[in-house]
Amino acid sequence: MHRLIKVGKIKPLASIDSTNTKFGIGLEKLDRNVFDPSKTYDKLGELGAKYVRIQSGWARTEKQENVYDFSWIDEIVDNLIARGMEPWICMCYGNGLYTENANEIFGCVGVPPIFSEREKNAWANYCKATAKHFEGRVKMYEVWNEPDGRWCWKHGASGTEYGEFVIATSKAIKSVVPSAKILAGSIANRNNIVWIKDMFETGIAPYIDAITYHEYTNDETRVLETVRYYKAFIKKYGEHIKLIQGESGCPSVPETNGALRNGHWSEDKQAKLLLRRQLIDLISEVEFSSHFTTVDMIEALNGKAGDLKSYLDYGYFGVLRVEFDENGFAVGEYTKKPSYYAYQNFIALFGQGAKKQDLPIILKGPDYTEKVFGNSEKLQRMVTQGFVKENGSSAFLYYRHADIMTESYDGVVSFACDEKLENIRLIDLMSGNVYKIPERMVEDLGSGFIKLSFLPIKDYPFAITFGDFCEVE
Numbered sequence: 001m002h003r004l005i006k007v008g009k010i011k012p013l014a015s016i017d018s019t020n021t022k023f024g025i026g027l028e029k030l031d032r033n034v035f036d037p038s039k040t041y042d043k044l045g046e047l048g049a050k051y052v053r054i055q056s057g058w059a060r061t062e063k064q065e066n067v068y069d070f071s072w073i074d075e076i077v078d079n080l081i082a083r084g085m086e087p088w089i090c091m092c093y094g095n096g097l098y099t100e101n102a103n104e105i106f107g108c109v110g111v112p113p114i115f116s117e118r119e120k121n122a123w124a125n126y127c128k129a130t131a132k133h134f135e136g137r138v139k140m141y142e143v144w145n146e147p148d149g150r151w152c153w154k155h156g157a158s159g160t161e162y163g164e165f166v167i168a169t170s171k172a173i174k175s176v177v178p179s180a181k182i183l184a185g186s187i188a189n190r191n192n193i194v195w196i197k198d199m200f201e202t203g204i205a206p207y208i209d210a211i212t213y214h215e216y217t218n219d220e221t222r223v224l225e226t227v228r229y230y231k232a233f234i235k236k237y238g239e240h241i242k243l244i245q246g247e248s249g250c251p252s253v254p255e256t257n258g259a260l261r262n263g264h265w266s267e268d269k270q271a272k273l274l275l276r277r278q279l280i281d282l283i284s285e286v287e288f289s290s291h292f293t294t295v296d297m298i299e300a301l302n303g304k305a306g307d308l309k310s311y312l313d314y315g316y317f318g319v320l321r322v323e324f325d326e327n328g329f330a331v332g333e334y335t336k337k338p339s340y341y342a343y344q345n346f347i348a349l350f351g352q353g354a355k356k357q358d359l360p361i362i363l364k365g366p367d368y369t370e371k372v373f374g375n376s377e378k379l380q381r382m383v384t385q386g387f388v389k390e391n392g393s394s395a396f397l398y399y400r401h402a403d404i405m406t407e408s409y410d411g412v413v414s415f416a417c418d419e420k421l422e423n424i425r426l427i428d429l430m431s432g433n434v435y436k437i438p439e440r441m442v443e444d445l446g447s448g449f450i451k452l453s454f455l456p457i458k459d460y461p462f463a464i465t466f467g468d469f470c471e472v473e
Helices: 043-049 071-080 100-104 117-133 157-178 193-201 222-235 267-284 338-350
Strands: 005-009 023-026 051-055 088-090 139-144 179-185 212-213 243-249 289-291 320-324 330-336 361-363 384-389 394-400 408-417 425-428 433-436 444-448 449-458 460-464
Touching: 023 338, 043 338, 051 071, 071 088, 088 117, 117 139, 117 157, 117 460, 139 193, 139 394, 157 179, 157 267, 179 193, 193 222, 212 222, 222 243, 222 267, 267 289, 267 338, 267 384, 267 394, 394 408, 394 449, 425 449, 449 460
Parallel strands: 023 051, 023 289, 051 088, 088 139, 139 179, 179 212, 212 243, 243 289
Antiparallel strands: 005 433, 320 330, 361 408, 384 394, 394 460, 408 449, 425 433, 425 460, 444 449
């Protein structure tokens, strides 16, 4: 990196200044009141993400039959909108007023109201009231969270039950707000293929606009296969149905709870995997991608009501680090982790949007170099992708696909590209530093091509930009 000429840093792009609709983040579990959302609003607005996933909290909203107190969620929705974000609501969970055993579970998690007409009617009324209340402020409603997992469908997951639940929910919401977009699935495990088919076989396709899926993995490249499978499967039932990545991420500490909890994680690994995953999501061309999550917090999926110890299961998935009080509530200043800055840089790079497109750039080599006393990087171990913007600028992103858990890679790579590509810059998406490539690293290959020699390559994405692809400060 010392041979490169630093010219500045990538300029952050606030949500309110962005029209890019590819990037989102979660603000989940406020239905269980486990952190203070007011400490996140400004930081989220500065992050630049457009979509924010929140959970509706039926039990927190309706504590007396047919009386809905939306004040707590109004405050969240309005603050997000004021900062340029678009909240979307996951409709969940149960309510002990109508399902007695829901009172046994902290937050009534995973107890769907599907067993009696009284429960079904109460849920429909709640959905109608919610949609009507947020008409003009919220466009997308997701039906439940991870219903293919027993933790969120506690009597035993059933694709058929869930599909029928989706249809009823969609009918209720669209009866009062016909323009509302209905999201189904929230699929936790891509291997639940029978559950997924059973869901679709109930006839949900005409009642939904998108399928959401969750995939937590330390190997982000497998997501490409997952998305190909989902898209092909969905297409059989409806060309209109979009695919949204609704949760992904990893912890920032070892000995945590939640997905990938046994890994030896660190804040740097979390940031690297976030960048790698966001690039893969752009390559896979899902509708948008939602990172889990904004703040560290208790997982609180299997807690027992009144048993504090049962839900003090701390999860460290946030891009903001916190402290916890004796009740598991997130306290302190909510400070930014490396993953926050990495995501902010990635969002800012793409500014007002970019289109995936192959570029006239090719790996040159591998060549022996004493920079590493070996060969420069090979294509087989790399992930690469080009993007273009309407102003004619372009970017080429690349990284070494090293094992995120055991390797920290730092090597060199050379590319040949069209000499007509102007204003070449190199951007480190972890630090946000922007570099000019000095003349001694640029070789004229003739016939209109140049070689960019021995650029850094690491185990997270760098971007070579051509033209005014992003703002620099």
